[in-house]
Amino acid sequence: MRVVRSTAAGWAAGLLLATPLAWSHAHLRNSVPAAQAQLAAAPSAIVLTFDERIEPAMSSIAIKDAAGHDAAKAASHADASDPATMRLDLPALVPGAYTVRWVAVGRDGHRRTGEFTFTVKG
């Protein structure tokens, strides 16, 4: 009985060693505009939705034009209503090809990056 009690106590203490396993890193689930989209009108924002909550302070969206220059000066921010969504407000984009690069850090601290392109038609 003493051993059983001791073992139970040990298991309880051993719980301190529990670190939940990370099931996955944050994956991009949806983007507006979509990858490789050909848009007749310039979008007002880039909106990215991931499959898990992200850390806004560690995550970001950047957009480059065809020459590699930053096309937006503002910083991206998390969506107030959806912690899995990140948004970058855009100025009026001129026609051309754009590359969106994103960094998403999940709540578990895992970092994932990606990029896609879209085109604003003239």
Next chain:
Amino acid sequence: MNGAAWLHLASSVLVYSGPSWRAATILARRWTSDAGAGAGRALASPRGRRLDVLADALGLVGMAGLLWAACATMTDRPLADVGPMMGTLLGTTAVGRTGLVSLGLLASVTIVDVGRRPSRRREGGVLGLLALFAFSRACAGHAGDSGLFSFDVLVEAVHLSSVAVWFGIVAVAAWFALPACAARDLPGTLRSLSETATIALAGVVASGLYNAWERVGSVQNLAGNAYGVTLVAKLAFVAGAVALGAYNRFIGFPALTRSTAARARVMAILRIESLLLLAALAAAARLVTQEPPAARDVASGRSACQGKVKSCVKLLPAVSVTGGAVFVVPPTDAMGVYVAAAPASGMKASTELGSYAATSGAATGRASV
């Protein structure tokens, strides 16, 4: 592995092994109160208490190292440059906040242990603090999203804690308690050790099988990815420890009192077993930073349906065949995760999706047939 990954690995081992030692010495005192008086005196001696505090300190250092490594990983900066970002980490992220709580709890354990004689009441307090520490660690990462008391988190907690208790009692016994144990008390002490290790092993096996099914999905997934390789290495370490433990239980312990050579052999085997379990803990720490193949499959659309066809069918709203390729068309304009789940025209049930691309605002999954 970069510097942050190495720091994470080393820190994780400290976070596991330090408090594991502390919990094990509490257990060992329970055993030695009715067996192995020499070991009991050693555990309660100033040296034993210093080792307890050292274990607490190692846990603290490990926890701080984990946070530093996490900051480097999350910001993609070199370890030397993350100092200015630590405030942001600790103040605004789940990893930082839960890490601060964990640090505080370990510091509390250290304060309780420093300069005080062990007593049942004090050890009960330490166990309570350690349990709170466990809760704080469980809140970090995905556990917070899936619910504080979700079944998967519980299973993972049982798995890691079983390995940790196993490691702790073997390490404490092999390196500290048993060498101080009188020969006549050895059988009783070893019986207690063996019974506890067996219970811990049962927890390791049961929870490990569940985790393997959930996270790996199939035996094939063990090959060709870092998670599978690390898991196989961990299993090898555990299997080695099981084999040594079984040898000691059925051959080594019964022969223990016959000669000093037999006792030395048992001690040596216990020490090797503790090192194998430490390696298993390191592998477990490494697994935390790697993406399980089952999760990656779901996200990339590769063979996620093995054994789970029914759940995947819901993700497949339409299938059309164009030329030699199968396109999986999602219901909304989106890029991302779609899996082939059911046999369709020209498509095998086990079809694996390859790359997927987005066209005209709608993502399509391409599968070879």
